[in-house]
Amino acid sequence: MTPVTECLSRESTLYQAIDIMKRKKWNVTPVVNQAGCLVGVFTRSILYQMVLDGRELPTPIGAYVRTDVVAFPVDTPYAIIEKVVENSNVGSGIVLDDEKRPIGLITSIDIALTLLRTSYSLREQLETILTTSQLGAVMTDERNRVIFVNSRFCDMLGCTDEEMIKKNIQDVIPGIHTTELKEIEHDIHRRLQIGSHNAIVRLSKYKTVKGREGFIVLFQNISEAEQMAEELESVKRWKTLLQTIIDKAYDGIVMINKKGSISFLSPSLIELFELDKFQAIHKPIDELLPQLALTQVVKSGLANISDFMEVNGIQYIVHRIPIFQDQQVVGAIGKIMFRQLQEVRESFKRLDSHESKNGAIKQQRRRSESSRFTFDEIITGDYQMEKLVRSISKAAKGRSTILIRGESGTGKELFAHAIHSASPRDEKPFVTVNCAAIPEHLLESEFFGYDEGAFTGARHKGKIGKFDLAHGGTLFLDEVGDMSLPLQAKLLRVLQEGEFYRVGGTDRIHVDVRIISATNRPLEDMVESGLFREDLFYRLNVISFEIPPLRLRKSDILLLCDLFIKDLNKINGTSIIGIDSEAEKVMLMYEWPGNVRELRNVLERAMVFAESGKIQLDDLPDYVLKKTSLPSSEPPVLQQNLLNKAEQDTIQLALQKTNGNKSKAARLLGISRSVLYEKLKKYGMNRP
Known part of the structure; x- marks a missing residue:
């Protein structure tokens, strides 16, 4: 129907009627009373009559309104509308809602368009059926010229439907002869070559619109069936081969x-x-x-x-x-x-002996080396990370104090080692102090050492501190934000003067130490709140950089996974070769609050539980799966709850559109009224 958005009343003028009919291009305009209910219609023929009668534009139209109106309730079946409008002198009908208010017009054009749409829809449905059934189809007229081909047949022949239309059927399908077309009485079935496909062809007659005989040809492609038969033979061969492999391997x-x-x-x-x-x-x-x-x-x-x-x-x-x-x-x-187990044992013994020897050599090297890592061991494919590494490499060659920032697990200590390895002090000591791991009352003696008898329980000969050990080299202060204020003051003196006193001592100790510090705490806020000395902050913050968290450089996740898998295979004796694609998607979607450290821990756990050569989705921890949005990680109960919520919202919308009329709502939803009542009861929506 054509929606009605404006109506006339008996008091409306001829001018208003002309204006509406010109703008809307209507031949009929509804006339309503003050309540909005239909009382008649104003037609184009009435308009002509008023003009012929010499009526002025301000003339009310009430005397001319036509009351013999063709009107339909909104739920009137299409067949009744078609018959009434066809026999109507007006050629249009008014569609009314439940309150008798006009909401639309039904015209002969609307009916024709509906029939046309229905025709197109039926044709599309027929073509869909043919396509779904994998049948090719050709139809001819009484002169054996092609008037229809479907897409399946075009695919088989490798052509377009425009190339086939109006061609003779014998030119399209050379295997069909003129004598067969003339003498056919019953359906003919035959095996033919259609393009590069083998097909079973069914040839049938039908009556054209002129009452003559045309032909319908259906093609069933059997190339796939023949291919399946070949694949079945191949499967049998593979089964035999696999059996042989199992027996031998x-x-x-x-x-x-x-x-x-x-x-x-x-x-x-x-x-x-x-x-x-x-x-x-x-x-x-x-x-x-x-x-x-x-x-x-x-x-x-x-x-x-x-x-x-x-x-x-x-x-x-x-x-x-x-x-x-x-x-x-x-x-x-x-x-x-059971075969050659003794030889396998001997091989493992030799391997263990070799690894023990290599481990001893590595341990000896580590004791003699000042740092364990270099910039070559920092793996990344992220542009910003690569730029950061280049900048830090330049800063490493100087003597300036460096502050490394970053969330926990981003690899701050790895960068500190790499900075020392790239500095002129690389052959000198590299000493690490974790300011958060050492009790506060022992932190001063750890930094500066103590003299004999400095406190109860002190060693007899005293002890040198970390500054002494790092003389000439680098001192790495990890978690520097956790240092107490008194110790901050003493550290500041060492940085300013290059000297300190041991606990309980009176001798001034001079040292040459480069300081690298690291923290995951906001030092600026701590300075504002008085928890960190401002002067020390500026001493430590000469060169500062922040390592981006893993969630901001997700391109590094799979690179690090490859590195960790190789490393953990050696450590744990596993034999994992990679990660399944679904598990990779989850790992790329996860935010990694624990950064690289968490990634390594999750990989180690997954490799232990992996049943095959690749880490599968089920091998990942539950907390990782729950924080990602893959459909496969959603619990079935959650999926069902989402479906129920969607169904409930749809029913509620249908009731709103029908003003609570359950019969109309059921028709709108395409279900029976009893089913609707059951769903209303299920969701507790049947209350008045």
Whole structure:
């Protein structure tokens, strides 16, 4: 219908009627009373009559209003509207709401457009059916010229529908002959080559609009079916090949289902335990091979490796692996290893000996070296991070005091080591003091040392402090913001004068030390509140830079993961080769409040729990999954709650649009009234 936004009244003038009909291009305009209810119509023929009668523009139209109005309630079926409007002299009908107020016009043009849209819709539905059924379709007129082809047939032939229309069917499908078209009485089925595809063709007659005979040809592409048959043969070959690989690559394999029944046994395992394959299949594993303890894996869902066991004097171990499907344990695999175990033992002994020797060498080197890391070991692909590293590398070559800022876990100590390694003092000591880890009453003696008898419990010969140890080199003050005010004053003197007194001592000690400090606290705010000395802050803040948190350089996450995986494989003896794509998405979406330190810890935990060569989504901690928005990480209960909320909002909107009329709301929603009442009761919406 055409929506009605303006109406006339009996008091309206001829001028107002002309204005509305000109602007809206209406042939009929509703006339209403003061309550807005329909009382008649003003038509274009009435307008002409008033002009012929010589009526002036200010003349009221009341005497000319036509009261024999064709009007319909808004829920009138289409068939009734079509019949009434078709026989109406006016050619238009008024659509009324429940209060008899006009809300729209139904014209012959509206009906024609509706029929046209319906025709297009039916054609689209037919084409959708043909496409969904994977059928190609061609239709001809009585002269055997193509008048319709669907997209599926065009795809098969590699052409467009414009190229096919008006061509003779025999030119389009060379396999169909003129004699067949003339003599056809029943449907014909044949196998033909259509383009590069093999197809089954069905040729049928139909009556055209002129009452003559045309043809409909349907094509079922069987190339896919033939390809599936080839793939099935390929699967059979692969199965044979896989069976051979399993027999040769593994010492022994046994697989059980969720109930603990044996579903697969490899020949080598049958030979080892002297079993009968046909009697063993489908038998409970706990009756046949209880020592393998595979049912425990089905119950726990955790992989494990057994201790050494023995059968017929042959030692073996069992690697028990759960089988998951849709996040449920559906069985377990037992990999039995017994061949060349002694050689494997000897190889591991040699490897352990070699690693122990290398570890001793590394430890000796670390004792002799002043710092453990360089800028080459700072891995990044982030542009801002690379720019920061270049700037710090330049600052490292000087003598200036450096303040490193950054959140916990961003790698401040790593940068401090790298700065010392790139400085002229790289061969001198690099000494670290964690100001937050040492008790306050011991921090002064740690910094400056103490003389003999300085306090109760002091060493007999006294002790030198960190400043002494760092003489000529670098002193790294980690968590400098946690230092007490009295110690801040003493540290300031050392920075200004280059000298200090040991606790309980009277000798002045001169030192040459470069200070690198680090903190994750807002020192400016602490200066404002009196928790940190302003003069010391300016001494430490000569060169300052801040390491960006991991959430602002997410391009580094996967780079660091590759580095940590290699490192943790060596440390923990794992064999992880990478991260599954879904797990990578979660790791890139997570904010990493603990930064690089948290990333390494999460990776180590995931690598321990990983059941395959890659870290899967389920291997990540729950707290990481809960803080990301992947659909797969949403609990099913949450998904159902969201669906219920959406359904409830839709019902509420339908009731609002129908002013609470439940019958109309049900029709609007496309459900029965009884179903609507059930849903209203379910959501507690049936209260008045």
